Each structure stands twice: as structure tokens, then as C-alpha cells.
Amino acid sequence: MFDGVKKHQVTLPCQPEPWDIRNLLQWIKENLLKERPELFMQGESVRPGILVLINDADWELMGELDYKLQDQDTVHFISTLHGG
């Protein structure tokens, strides 16, 4: 989905309001996702079954979509969906 690349180190462009996960997902969708966005996204969030870890912690503890990204943050996406 992401060209088979596991790790992306990205520098986000400057924008007036601070980056949060909601913007980040939208940015990923527009810039990194190569095919079939429906397998990754659902609405403005990730598809159920995909876990998000912000600096190794469950994003549910960090405010989910509203978490404000800091410099050097690491965000992991882990799929628990089953291929077949």
C-alpha cells in the first residue's frame, strides 16, 4: 500500500495550525498512500482493526485524532486485520 516501504521518515510542511493526527492521516492519504486508500482509512480516521501507536503508546490514551504532534514523534500503524 505504501510502495512496500515499512518506515517513512517525513518532514511535514509548515501550516498555520499545529499538526494533529487528523491532519497527519489526511497528509498520508494524499502523499504516501499509493493504492486502495479504503484499506487504510475509513472516513477521517484509520480503518477499524488498524492500531495506532504514538511513541509506543496506544493512541487511545493520547487523544486519538486530536493528539498534537511534537517534533521527533514516532507514529506506528499496525494492522490486526487478517489477510486470508
Add this chain to the structure above:
Amino acid sequence: MGTWGPGGCGPHHVLGLCSYSNCFREYFVHKFRAMLGKNRIIFPGEKVLLAVSGGPASSAMLRQVQEGLSRETAKRLRFIPSVIYVDEGAVRGQSPAQREQSLACMETLLQATGFPYYLVHLEQLPASILRPGPTTPSEPNVSYKEAVEGFIQQQRQKGYGDQDSGTSLPGPGNGESPEGPPSAPRLPAAALTQELLKLFGAVQTLTAKEELLQMLRIHLILHTARTKGYTKVMTGETCTRVAIKLLTNLALGRGAFLAVDTGFKDDRHGDVMVVRPLREYMAKEIAFYNHYFNVPTVIAPPLPTKRRDKPSFRHIVENFLLGLQKDFPSTISTVYRTGEKMSADHAKPSCESQRCLLCLCALDLDGGEWGGLWGGIRRLGAL
């Protein structure tokens, strides 16, 4: 399902991630041992074959067994594990080069565990395996202690001079067992691959393909277990998978067999029992565990399909349950716990001719016998 992270562990979070992950690790390892301890099915010194696909759940299971064997005596697991990996690359649309690569990855991963292992190809499935093994006479209400004594006595009778055969690497065999020194894994003959692809090509829907693959895979694993002298096979279905399977199988008309298809123990195969020790772990717990403790995985590509939308029953049920789970976090555990109430009695055939060759359950020939199926639907409908 709880939330995992440095803050999810009460007072620990002030101490930082390090002590948090220790806590999570202890919990995780304990749960595995407790599951086996509670069910008392695996005997000390028994040879157990771990079915590892390289996916997150079975890889976590492998790590649990490694952890369990390295503990101090009182807490140590006491069976003798080996690992089996089934290469399904042909039906998953992998090229020979990709298959070689997956196999090599898997082999490195398995070698690192130090357990004996078997790499088998789905093509190696002999036609003769479509029949159940001889049923071992087992009295139903025997206590664990008596069962263990019986097991040890059986082992003695067999004259277990080859005690070490389970702990050392299996010798060079007929292509099923790995060679001692690492060498490039060999793929089966192209003609066999063609046969297999023809079989899968004849199956129309992805739902049926998934079912067929699942059944052939377990037959091959059981066949290997049987020929190599294993009496238990462990598979890595998580709570999430079990819940999805419960509803999928209901939709497929397998309601009467829910208990054997999803229960902790599956003894329909006679001589070899399938055990599912990860049934109480959520897929989320597994994912976090693997992430924190660097459990290596090898991801197999999904079965190829032309349909993008709603490719199979299982996909639809998975989407449905995970979508619900997001807003109602006890969905999956509720479905799982409802499945716990199923009885395995309906799966037992009254005689051999009444048994399905593929799934080895009783053929449901009398239209009037809706008991198992309806019971299942009513119970799940009452959620």
C-alpha cells in the same frame, strides 16, 4: 479490551515505559501458562507441534513457548515443542522467487528459536490423508493425574529409547524435514504446483477458497504430526479470530460444529488433538506484545481475489465485528463468550460413513435436525 501504553498501568506509568512493559510481559506470559494449566490437556514430556504461519498470533505463541521453557522449574512448561510452517505461496499467488524468499525468512526465524522445525509445502499433501486417524481409547471422565500416568505408561511401553528424537533436529527426510546445515529451501515440483492451482482454480468464490485452504492446511499439519509422532498440535487463533470465525461459520451453515471449530481443544481427528492456547488474547494485545518485544513475523500475502468490495464472508464479518468493537469495546469478547457455551456433541458422527471427508465432522443429513444450528443462532441473536 483495555488500552495499552505507559499510562495504562496505574502507578507504573510514572516509572516510565520500562517497568510498564515488564508488567505487560508478565501478564502476557502468565496468561499463556494459566490457559494451559487450567485446561490440563498437555502432558509433561509430550511432543507438541506448534503450527506457525509467520503471522502475528502464531509468532507470539512461539515466543510464549520459548518464554515458558526458559522459566524456573516451578513455572516451566514441560512439553517438547517443535514447529511446523506450511508454505502456501502457490495459492497465495507468490512467484517461485518470492516463495523461496518467504521460506528463507521463515527458516531463519525458526532456526533462531532452536526448536526442531518442519517446512512443508501445501503441494505435499498426500491424497490418502482424507481419513481420520485411529481414535485412541480415552475414558472421558478420567482425571488429569490418571491421564498423565496413562500417558507415561504408554511411552514406556513404546520403549522410548529415542527420547532425544524430539529435542534434536530431525534428520534428513523425504523433503519434509529440513536439512541440518542451512541450504536453500527447495520448492516442490512444478507439476504438483499446477495440480494444486487447478484445484483452487476450480473453486469459485473466495469464501470457499479460504475454507478449502484452511482444511487442507490442517490436514497437512495433522499428517505431519501423525507421521512424526506428535500427539498435540497448537494453533494460534486469538479471541478476535475466534469471534470472527464463530459468526462466519454460522453464516456458512457450520453452526453445529462451532465448538470443535473454535473451542480450546479440537479432538475430532482421533489420534492428534488440536489445541488453541491463544483464545483469550485479543488481536490488539498480540500486536502490542509483538511490537514491544520485537517478535519477528513474516507476513504472507492474502489469497488473490478479483473482488475488491466484500470479497468473502470472513471479510464481511471481520469488518462488521471490528467496526462494532470500535464503538462498543466488549463486542468481540461477548461473541467469544457466547461461543463458549456451544457443545461439541453435534460434531460427532454416529458412524464413519456419516463423516465429512474434508472437515471430519458429522454430516448433517437429516433436514429435521436443526438443533445445533438454531441453538447457535438463537444464542448469538440474544447478544
